[in-house]
Amino acid sequence: MPDTAIQIQPVKSLDVAISAPPSKAHSLRYIYIAALADGVSRLDHLLLGEDQRHALNAIRSLGVPVELDEIAAAAAIHGTGGRLQAPDNELFIGNSGVGIRFLTPIAALVADGTVTLTGDERMCNGRPIADLLTALAPLGITASSMRDNGLPPLLVQGGGIRGGTTHLRGQASSQYFSAILIAAPFADEDVTIHADGEIKSRPYIDTTIAAMQAFGVTAEVTASGFRVAAGQRYQPLQTAIEGDYSSASYFFAAAAVTGGKIRVDGLRSDSDQGDRYIVEALQTMNCHAEFADDAVELQGGPLAPIETDMSNYPDLVPTLAVVAAFADGTSVFTGVEHLRIKESDRLAATATELQRLGADAEDAGDRLIVRGRAGESMHGATIETYNDHRLAMAFAIAGLRVPGVVITNPGCVAKSFPDFFERLADITAQDRS
Template structure:
């Protein structure tokens, strides 16, 4: 349990670790390139450790040293692991490793924690089966098992749904240069979390592979193009920056984040526009952003493209005048926790009025009071509600160690604000 102390005056400069999304993708792609790549400023956390350790099990030489990773890709030639690979509660690791395992001649078994049984994977497995891969999942008492058996991967035309997870499309795109023939992907329905596909395509481009696309409906990769090793700089994580932007918003203070790309493809940079709409002042430099808190007002906002900052927005909205309507967030029920229910439960503990349905949430700003905040082993719940404690006395975060999933230095960074 960690009690958060209210802050009297906030005027801070902060640095945020590298992007989790870019780190995962750079690890996968550099492992497929042939030769030595250097990844600079990667995020080292539980989730990215799962991905890196799995690649080592696939035969990839990899050295993680301080603020960089040296990785020796084998040109798409990977070895089947001798034992099952555990990925904890990392949905990104499970989906991306499922995709890359389909390139391996042999059998791979991936194991996720119990919560993974509630997180989508079947759409990706179905797509792989259409590409001549034996792929299925099994629910055990305390885990989800995914089995992949392949003799190499056929390409062809694949139609896949977009409403469950954009990571299905990202996983297929990243392995596309190494299938036996041209891979074409058609997305049916409205794709959720679109910016994450943009991040995938951007990382692929940095390693020399161009994706042809028609918006978010159709993607293809030219035959014969493969990844080239390179030095790849990973920018700061926009999701993790959101907590400190929120801190400025609710305290009326000022936070500047250095080494931050205000024009990043990361969808969660859109949180800055949300804060502007709510009444904050945002100043964007070449490689920094500053948020100055103002009188916050409730808004109506579609968060389909920014699901990871919904908990941050929900907490911020609790300090705004009037109601905030957060729309198109139904897929948050399948994250590390059922985030819609979790957010509502904990805000109500603080005395905040909340209404929810399957795909939206209405939060009425009010006078919050202290509470013991259950995190549901969800890193984003812990970090979002910790920010409320900068204003509200008596906020205590239970299970605070869950931040290790994505931001191990969060508590140290938060303490530096005082």
């Protein structure tokens, strides 16, 4: 994939089927939990994006053997039952928020010594982690920001996890809750997490709890948060990673903005993924959807605006905002403040790039407002992606309807969907055939 720029080819009609790539969220959770299991886990249909590769490199450095089959997209992970070794060098995790947050309590399981966790420029200067560091202290984990500014790089002291009770702001990243939950079975005492206030992005925690359960560990949901009993052990697992609704969202959006039809195979109808909401949202916007056991078919239509709380679905905001630009009326997305500390300031970037395309979009602080005119004001432009995979993919969809859309740094999609632009080219080729 070239890292310079790529121009998107518009389509006149769309009636295609495509397979969903593996779930990013499930792939990462299964990698980290498999590393802590008692024995060898086999993960098939594994996403091999940048974040997953960083995860596999990190657990190798912690003494967990990994056999990776690139062709089959599968890995055999020889879990060490939580007995980890201090690495010889710092662990570089790129811009993987899940990676650095999950690894912080996991790193405390090294028998002795310290672990240094670091990442790229955006990670170390724009992705705060102070809430997690504060919450780990009452559990007996010593982890600190090496620049004393609440940002990576981090220094984690090994020696184990005492356990006990801690608190986390509900408005903080859901990944903080997930990080503590995954490491909690190895604490000397039960671990209780009290959530102070309503939890944002709650479906991602549900995905974590389901992943733990798949490996044989129970996390209890309490009236005020979560509790994990000490002494539980992760059992090895052989499984195939389910398809990703987050990645499928771009293709559903393609059907929506072109008025076409697309079927995405490999999506579980009973999935715990919060981003299943993409289908409901597009139905609200006047699309028609049908679910099968392992597929979703969506037909676009004249688009209506939407007003929706995106607190639980932050990754869908750029995609739905692009779709909203082609609707007839004003769409309002609330619960979006957390987008400012994603791979980019995703809230400001989405508004800016929509404006670049001629759309009327406003970053209103705690809301994103898109005043759609059925796409009539839209025109071609070169889109800045801010090295953010979700921006690159969302704005590429606009190019299926608007001629002259150019995506800069398309290689950034390697983080979650390495062959996205190849898949998109296949769609446009089918339209021209």
